[in-house]
Amino acid sequence: MLHILKFGGSSVAYPERIINSVDIVRRRLKEVSVAVVVSALGGVTDELIAIKELARSGDEAWQARFDSLILRHHQTASKVASGARSQRLLGELNVLLDELKATCETIFQEKKLSARTNDYVLSFGERMSCRIFATALAHGGIDAQAYESHHFVRTNNRFGDADVDYTTTRELVQQTLAPFSGTVPVITGFLGSTSDGAITTLGRSGSDFTAGLMGQALDADLVEIWTDVNGVLTADPNIAATAVTIPRLHYAEIAEMAHFGTKVLHPRTVLPLEEAAIPIGIYNSFEPDHPGTLITHEYSRTNGTLKSVSLKKDVVLIGLKSKGLDRIHNLLTRAMASLLEAGVTVLFNSAASAEFGITFALDRHESDQALSVLDETFSAEYKSGLIDEPHILDEVNMVTVIGDRLVNDLGLSGAVLSVLGENQIAPLATAKGLGNRHFSMILPQSQSYTAVRLLNDHFCVHAQRVRLFVAGVTGIIGSELLTQLTEAIGDEYDLSVIGVCDKRSMYWDAGGLNPLSVKQKLPDNADPTNWGLIVNRLITDYPYRTIFVDCTGAREVSGFYTKLLKAGIHIATLSKRANTASQAYYDELMAYTEGKKTHYLFETTAGAGLPVFQTLKDLQRSGDQIQKVTGVLSGTLTFLFDALLDGEPFGKTIRLAREMGYAEPDPRDDLSGKDAAWKLLGIARSIGMRIELEDMVVEDLVPEGLREVSLDDFFNRAADADAYWRQLVRERCEPGHVLRYVGTLENGTIRLEVKSVPRISPMGALGGIDNQISVYTKRYNRSPLTVQGQGAGREVTAAGLLADIQKIAIRIVR
Numbered sequence: 001m002l003h004i005l006k007f008g009g010s011s012v013a014y015p016e017r018i019i020n021s022v023d024i025v026r027r028r029l030k031e032v033s034v035a036v037v038v039s040a041l042g043g044v045t046d047e048l049i050a051i052k053e054l055a056r057s058g059d060e061a062w063q064a065r066f067d068s069l070i071l072r073h074h075q076t077a078s079k080v081a082s083g084a085r086s087q088r089l090l091g092e093l094n095v096l097l098d099e100l101k102a103t104c105e106t107i108f109q110e111k112k113l114s115a116r117t118n119d120y121v122l123s124f125g126e127r128m129s130c131r132i133f134a135t136a137l138a139h140g141g142i143d144a145q146a147y148e149s150h151h152f153v154r155t156n157n158r159f160g161d162a163d164v165d166y167t168t169t170r171e172l173v174q175q176t177l178a179p180f181s182g183t184v185p186v187i188t189g190f191l192g193s194t195s196d197g198a199i200t201t202l203g204r205s206g207s208d209f210t211a212g213l214m215g216q217a218l219d220a221d222l223v224e225i226w227t228d229v230n231g232v233l234t235a236d237p238n239i240a241a242t243a244v245t246i247p248r249l250h251y252a253e254i255a256e257m258a259h260f261g262t263k264v265l266h267p268r269t270v271l272p273l274e275e276a277a278i279p280i281g282i283y284n285s286f287e288p289d290h291p292g293t294l295i296t297h298e299y300s301r302t303n304g305t306l307k308s309v310s311l312k313k314d315v316v317l318i319g320l321k322s323k324g325l326d327r328i329h330n331l332l333t334r335a336m337a338s339l340l341e342a343g344v345t346v347l348f349n350s351a352a353s354a355e356f357g358i359t360f361a362l363d364r365h366e367s368d369q370a371l372s373v374l375d376e377t378f379s380a381e382y383k384s385g386l387i388d389e390p391h392i393l394d395e396v397n398m399v400t401v402i403g404d405r406l407v408n409d410l411g412l413s414g415a416v417l418s419v420l421g422e423n424q425i426a427p428l429a430t431a432k433g434l435g436n437r438h439f440s441m442i443l444p445q446s447q448s449y450t451a452v453r454l455l456n457d458h459f460c461v462h463a464q465r466v467r468l469f470v471a472g473v474t475g476i477i478g479s480e481l482l483t484q485l486t487e488a489i490g491d492e493y494d495l496s497v498i499g500v501c502d503k504r505s506m507y508w509d510a511g512g513l514n515p516l517s518v519k520q521k522l523p524d525n526a527d528p529t530n531w532g533l534i535v536n537r538l539i540t541d542y543p544y545r546t547i548f549v550d551c552t553g554a555r556e557v558s559g560f561y562t563k564l565l566k567a568g569i570h571i572a573t574l575s576k577r578a579n580t581a582s583q584a585y586y587d588e589l590m591a592y593t594e595g596k597k598t599h600y601l602f603e604t605t606a607g608a609g610l611p612v613f614q615t616l617k618d619l620q621r622s623g624d625q626i627q628k629v630t631g632v633l634s635g636t637l638t639f640l641f642d643a644l645l646d647g648e649p650f651g652k653t654i655r656l657a658r659e660m661g662y663a664e665p666d667p668r669d670d671l672s673g674k675d676a677a678w679k680l681l682g683i684a685r686s687i688g689m690r691i692e693l694e695d696m697v698v699e700d701l702v703p704e705g706l707r708e709v710s711l712d713d714f715f716n717r718a719a720d721a722d723a724y725w726r727q728l729v730r731e732r733c734e735p736g737h738v739l740r741y742v743g744t745l746e747n748g749t750i751r752l753e754v755k756s757v758p759r760i761s762p763m764g765a766l767g768g769i770d771n772q773i774s775v776y777t778k779r780y781n782r783s784p785l786t787v788q789g790q791g792a793g794r795e796v797t798a799a800g801l802l803a804d805i806q807k808i809a810i811r812i813v814r
Contacts, residue, residue, distance in 0.1 A: 001221045003028055006037040006211035010228040011285040012129055013042025015079035022140045024288050035214060036186045038133050039207040040125025052121045055108040070097055073128055080136035089135040093128055100124045115159035119201045126188035134186040144184040149210055152176045155192035155200045162192050162200035173217035208266035216272035226285040231293030232264050234308050234460035240453045241510035241541045244461055246293055246307055248300040253307055256438050260400035261312035299404050304460040306403030311452050315398045316367040317442050319391035321357030332358050338377040344370045348431040348440050359429045361398055361442055397448035400440040401455055413439050419458050425451050457544040462494050466809040467542055469499040472551030473518055476661040480798035482515040493809035501529045535560045539567040545812050547805055550575050565592035565600060572804040574604040576678035583692055586685050599811055601804035606679045607771045607791045609800030613686055615787055619777055626687050628776040629745040633679045635769030635792035636663045636670040637741040644729050651719030661794035662769050666711055673698040673752050680743040680750055699753040732756055738764050
């Protein structure tokens with residue numbers, strides 16, 4: 001069996017990477033025969049381009065850069081081998097470098113550069129790297145020989161992007177390389193030559209193409225492309241952090257992906273291999289055990305509806321149309337034919353009526369030539385005024401979704417446009433042909449990256465994936481929520497925690513975190529928490545199907561809610577801060593949820609896991625009128641009053657309430673009535689009442705001396721208030737009664753105060769940390785509708801928050 005292994009520039013960029021690639025070859029040789037194709041050392045081709053352009057412009061700076069090029073190759077040679085072998089390699093490199101320098105000096109003197117000489121200069125990168133890699137193999141105990149592919153890859157004279165003569169190339173390759181004698185051939189990628197011996201290049205990333213040609217000519221069993229990513233991903237991971245590896249692809253799918261901007265594979269690599277049914281493997285040389293992507297004749301299903309979304313940058317959109325209703329005969333045919341003849345590549349064209357107007361896209365670097373061609377082709381129509389001047393948009397990119405399911409469409413193209421439309425993104429032009437596996441759109445540059453992220457998330461990754469960022473994960477409720485997330489069951493959605501933070505540090509993983517291992521990530525592997533950065537990253541990288549889960553209760557965090565909702569990030573929160581800020585801020589929050597495109601749920605802000613807001617919403621939706629809401633909204637104060645009546649001291653009891661997760665992080669929020677007031681204010685606003693916090697009457701139970709001290713001092717001095725609380729209970733509690741902190745909403749006013757209620761009564765019978773909320777309506781006017789249950793505690797609060805997360809997940813997946 002024979003495998004062709006192609007190593008790209010990133011895999012041979014530095015000596016240690018070359019040695020790593022040698023190890024990959026060694027592992028393969030244990031199972032199969034191997035031929036190697038190499039690119040230039042990473043960055044060298046770009047450096048050669050810079051050197052020749054400086055020389056052509058007459059800039060002496062080319063010499064300094066050339067000296068750096070020499071130094072880099074000498075240093076690499078000395079690190080991949082030693083002794084006589086290293087000296088021999090240096091001698092071979094110096095011969096090539098002298099040839100290259102002489103050519104650059106000629107370019108500098110003549111200040112001109114032909115296409116033929118251009119390709120000759122660029123060939124030196126691969127010609128040097130193949131010798132370096134062959135020497136590294138030999139140094140590692142593997143027999144190897146360097147081969148320059150321009151001696152056996154025959155092309156035409158289309159310098160810069162030459163076309164290959166497949167038949168002649170196959171014959172020459174077999175004559176030169178077959179049969180294998182146990183020596184590993186190390187072949188230059190990227191290069192070919194004309195019949196008269198002029199070196200040509202096969203286009204950028206042409207080393208992939210060379211590997212394909214070698215595979216086809218040598219009847220290989222597999223062509224392996226070794227790069228710096230884990231196979232072919234659903235999108236560029238530098239744009240969409242949520243991109244995932246596609247395990248299997250069809251030749252046709254990878255060919256279209258390569259054509260439309262996916263940089264893993266040269267577009268022409270596929271053709272010779274598909275015809276010979278030779279599989280292609282795409283692997284990561286830095287993670288050689290990753291399964292990567294296998295490309296064959298078989299179509300396969302993935303988690304997503306489509307396979308990938310590609311971005312092609314530096315595109316120009318040109319529109320050509322007749323004036324008025326005059327028809328221009330053969331407008332499309334003449335335009336495309338003239339551009340083709342001039343060698344201009346049209347990426348796509350779109351026309352509702354080809355004789356009245358056409359729109360087409362092409363690479364930016366060809367736009368001037370295209371306009372010149374069109375001016376010549378339609379010179380008569382321009383002079384007679386039949387055609388408007390071309391309309392040009394140059395700050396655009398091309399976004400393309402690709403997948404076999406697009407062949408029969410079934411509404412997928414419309415679904416793609418719908419997702420973009422929901423996020424205020426409208427393509428400037430679109431194109432999809434009958435039977436095509438792609439759907440291309442021209443978008444403004446400012447929107448194209450967001451479009452890639454949206455489409456990748458919705459169509460290419462898990463079709464039911466919903467992402468969570470959980471803030472406050474090391475707190476009492478946040479920790480419990482992480483535990484419950486591992487037990488959550490839902491066939492309609494897949495919850496993935498892509499980020500977490502506490503008040504000190506934050507951690508991200510686009511692939512999803514195991515909720516049970518989150519605490520180990522903080523703070524050892526984390527960055528300092530920065531709320532502005534968190535919000536901006538969510539908006540930029542995760543704008544679709546993402547829920548921000550707030551377990552902090554922090555006012556600073558609630559201040560970002562409007563920005564998140566405006567950007568389409570959903571929110572599930574236990575924090576009462578946002579809903580109890582100004583009425584204007586509450587109105588702004590609600591405005592972003594109109595039409596339910598963005599969801600904001602806060603059920604736990606009134607009674608932990610009790611369905612208070614949902615019950616009120618259902619009543620109003622059915623047409624009922626809410627007249628009065630009254631009840632016990634502080635489980636902490638119920639717990640405290642009952643303990644005090646049993647003779648327990650205040651200092652001990654309030655500390656216990658905090659430790660058990662019953663009290664707020666600062667128990668004074670409970671004791672002052674603030675927490676209960678926030679709950680009732682949130683309820684009031686949810687049923688349409690407009691009121692500010694300062695308009696409410698709230699009884700404050702915090703002793704005067706403990707109101708302004710630090711939280712630590714409050715707990716240290718809490719026992720000093722034991723006598724104060726004994727006296728309060730003695731004075732306020734009637735015989736046979738218990739104390740309850742009661743809130744009442746009626747006739748547009750809200751009042752919260754301590755009341756003595758009969759022990760044998762609905763309120764008096766409350767135990768532990770129970771809450772009770774009674775709703776009087778037009779229908780429930782004699783006997784209220786009552787919601788009662790545990791109103792505090794880590795488990796029920798986390799469960800209520802998880803229920804909100806699940807509700808949002810179901811809604812957005814549907």
